[in-house]
Amino acid sequence: SQTIHQWPATLVQPVGSPLSLECTVEGTSNPNLYWYRQAAGRGLQLLFYSIGIGQISSEVPQNLSASRPQDRQFILSSKKLLLSDSGFYLCASLLRSGAENTEAFFGQGTRLTVV
Amino acid sequence: DQQVKQNSPSLSVQEGRISILNCDYTNSMFDYFLWYKKYPAEGPTFLISISSIKDKNEDGRFTVFLNKSAKHLSLHIVPSQPGDSAVYFCAAIVNAGNNRKLIWGLGTSLAVNP
Numbered sequence: 130s131q132t133i134h135q136w137p138a139t140l141v142q143p144v145g146s147p148l149s150l151e152c153t154v155e156g157t158s159n160p161n162l163y164w165y166r167q168a169a170g171r172g173l174q175l176l177f178y179s180i181g182i183g184q185i186s187s188e189v190p191q192n193l194s195a196s197r198p199q200d201r202q203f204i205l206s207s208k209k210l211l212l213s214d215s216g217f218y219l220c221a222s223l224l225r226s227g228a229e230n231t232e233a234f235f236g237q238g239t240r241l242t243v244v
Numbered sequence: 245d246q247q248v249k250q251n252s253p254s255l256s257v258q259e260g261r262i263s264i265l266n267c268d269y270t271n272s273m274f275d276y277f278l279w280y281k282k283y284p285a286e287g288p289t290f291l292i293s294i295s296s297i298k299d300k301n302e303d304g305r306f307t308v309f310l311n312k313s314a315k316h317l318s319l320h321i322v323p324s325q326p327g328d329s330a331v332y333f334c335a336a337i338v339n340a341g342n343n344r345k346l347i348w349g350l351g352t353s354l355a356v357n358p
Contacts, residue, residue, distance in 0.1 A: 133287075161344050172350030173288075173333065180343050219287055223337070223344050233278065233346055234334070235287035 131156040135220045135236025142243055148193075148207040150239050152220030153203070162193055163221040163233075166216040173219065179203060215243045247271045248336050257356050265352050267334030270315065272346070274336035279308060279319045281330045282351070287332035288333060292319070312346040324356045 131215055132155040138200045142148060177195035185195050192211050196204045203220060214233045220236040247259050249268045257263045267277070275296045282286035294301040294308045294317065307320045321328055334349040 135287075163346060165348075173348040175346070175348070178345065217285065221346070223346060232290045232293065234290075237287045238285065241284060 131160070131222055131234040133220055133222055133234050133236035135239060137239060138237065139240045140242070142241065144212055144243055145209045148205070148214070149239075150218055150220075152203045152205075152236055153201055154222045154234075155208070157178075157222065158200060160201070160222040162197065164203065164205050165219040165221060167211070167217040167219065168215075177205070201217040202241050205218050210243045212243050215241055217241075246350070248332055248334055248347050248349040250332075250352045251333075252352050253350070254355070257324045257354065259326055259356055259358050260323045261327065262341055263319075263324045263354055263356065265319040265321075265332050265334070267317050267319075267349055268315060269317075271336070271338060271347075272312075272315070273338050275339055276337040277308070277310065277317050278335045278337070279306070280333045281328075282337065283330050284335060286313040291332075306350065321354075324354075326356050326358050329354055330358050 134153045161180050163178045165173045166176055167173050172221055177187055179185050179197045182197055182200055193207050218239045221233045223233045247270050251342040274291055279291040281291050282288040292303050292306045292308050294310050295346040299310050305321055310317045331353045333351045336346050336347045
């Protein structure tokens, strides 16, 4: 089965500093990859999804960007963090097709606090 | 526009009783639905899924029911255990070729009391 590695687990960054969160996937190829954010007391907000290398779709306008330099690597970045970027970030993987495979796999998340 | 709605933000149930978590959706193009359980500061854990061509799927204590005409699904946990206390998310998948999108509800916090 798939395994999602996401790091770091926790991060405290000052306002205006850059950000790079990395997610890698094992056990599959050509997955769809997703970045979600869960703000305190709220649900999962889809930030970006990618169907392949270099192909990124943004769901909401924001201060963040995403890149997919390799098939099983998905990176979430920011040039200058805002206080509102604080939250719990989750990377997820879903097979691109297949009637039998409906499970999305998640990383353990990154708790980002912008101070 | 919330395409997947979990209208109850919280639910409290006694241990041993049935927990029923509800989810409504608006997009008739959704073809799979999933339920996840999440503890704070952890990634969601997959529980059970159902294809849109079925109306019931059962796995141990978890059963998911789908009513397509009502665009409604529910997760039943029987019997409920204190360890089931967590936030439960309903999600839907819509396919557009290789582009599979996951759409999530806002979650329902379940508390199972001993």
